[in-house]
Amino acid sequence: MKRATIDLWVGIFVVLGLVALLFLALQVGNLASVGREAKTYRIEAHFDNIGGLKPRAPVKAAGVVVGRVEQIRFDPKLYEAVAVMNINEKYSFTTDTLASVLTSGLLGEVYIGLDVGGSEEMLVNGSVLPRTQTQSAVVLEKLIGQFFLRESTASSGGK
Amino acid sequence: MKMLIEGLRGLGRETQAILTRLGFIARFFVALIRRTPESFVRASLTLREIYFSGVLSLAIILVSGLFIGMVLALQGYDILSTYGAGDSLGVLVALSLLRELGPVVAALLFAGRAGSAITAEIGLMKATEQLDAMDMMAVDPISRVAAPRFWGGMISMPLLAAMFSAAAILGAYAIAVPLIGMDSGAFWGNMQAAVDVRVDILNSIVKSLVFGTLVLLIAVFEGYDAKPTAEGVSSATTKTVVYSSLAILAADFILTIFMFRGV
Structure with missing residues (x-):
């Protein structure tokens, strides 16, 4: 095979490979939004129990991802x-x-929901939400435990 | 008693042979790396190898990718819809492809398609004494034959793995959206929210680079080390496919431990 033909095919191959990488980065991985996410401020929230919350989980306000x-x-x-x-x-x-x-x-993903209050002041970088301003995760096992406890006390009280 | 000693001796000989071979492979790898500049100075040799290992593997990579993506979409949707999570199909497909299937299956196909060809070619060159002839003419066979094949494959491998994943995701899209009737926005949107460029895509590329190194080192070495007979070349080709497949899967396990050990 002639060298020019090989060069052409290798060129096509490399371009296809780079297009695939770009496709993965932009369409699949949404690289474009990484730059947009860069400007953020940081707040802390104290919880009794975070349940199944994981790092990189979304923070939503009114259902929209805000962080x-x-x-x-x-x-x-x-x-x-x-x-x-x-x-x-x-x-x-x-x-x-x-x-x-x-x-x-x-069974869906765990996230943090923010409900805005009526204060005049705004959260800034480094602000802390104390435990009184947070609501912990609902742990299903605890709920079930409470339910059984109530049932058993109710039935024993009835006798 | 005598049998016991004989058995121990045999075990020792085997172990020593394996260790010697491992040492030889390591030395060969260093020799290959040291001849890196030469295979880029004489780029036409390397380009020719990219053509043979990369361009000619395109068809098998793209077609298998497409089919794997379509099967993943069908199977994934079937199970996910049981839990009412059909919308996460894009996430399932993209993550399983980028993290595991893409690099691993592409590397396995590459070992079968290109690795075996490299071993057979070098082995036959050795059997027909072409390598010795080069040596006689003061042409270094490692820099002339082995290194360009190694680097040609190393350039092809990550590109092929990326194309495999891309083709598979497009195949999954083709099944999920027009055929199953999933919402196209949910497919891409959930995928984009879950796939992390650094964690998933970059690690996918790292995996394919590691697998490429393993496959090509084994392929080139087995060819170079083949017994110069017809039987030797055939057994070297078989060894390339078997060893590189095992090496890929073992390396994948080790890399996955480091990359995705959970949070």
Whole structure:
């Protein structure tokens, strides 16, 4: 085979490969939005129980993704879970915002929902939402336990 | 007693032979890497090898990718819709392809399609004493024959793996949206939300580079080390496919431990 033909085919091959990589990065991985996400501010929220929340889980306000959970750690002094969130700079929330750990559907992903309050002041980089301003995850096992406890006390009281 | 000693001796000989071979492979790898500049200075040799290992593997890679994507979409939707999670099909397809199937299956196909050809070619060159002839003419057979094949394959492998994943995702799309009737926005949107460029796509490329190194090192080495007989060449070709498939799967396990050990 002539060298020019080989060169042409190799050129086509490399271009196809790069197109595939670009497709993966832009269409599948949505690289374009990474740049947009870059400008964020960070807030912390203290929870009694974060349930199945994981890092990189979305933070939603009114169902719209406004940021992501960056890190989850345990506060050894307060015995609370601390979720560190990166919120898009475009959106600001009042200081009395209520953060709750929610699940989309029964088996869906776990996310943090923000409900805005009526305060005049806004959350800034480094703000902390104390435990009184958060609502923990609903742990299904606890609910079931409570249900059984109530049932058993009700039935024993009736006798 | 005598039998026991004989058995121990045999075991020792076997172990020593395996270790010697491993050492030889390592030395061969270093020799290949040291001759890297030469295969890029004489780019036409490497280009020719990209043609043989990359361009000629295109058909099998793209067609298998398409089929794997379509099967994943059908099977995935069947199971996910039981839990009412059919909308996550795009996530399932993209993550399983980028993290595992794409690099692994592409590398297995590559080992069968290109690795075996490289071994057979080099082995036959050795059997017909072409390598010795080169040596006589003061042409280094490693830099002239082995290194261009190695680097040609190393350039092809990640590109082929990326094309495999892309073709498979398009195949899954072709099944999910027009055939099953899934919403196109949910397919792409959930996928884009779940796929992380650094964690998933970059690791996919790293995996394909590692697999490429393994396949090509084994292929080139087995060819170079083949017994110069017809039987030797055939057994070397078989060894290439068997060893590189095992190496790919073992390396995949080790890489996955490091890359996706959970949060």
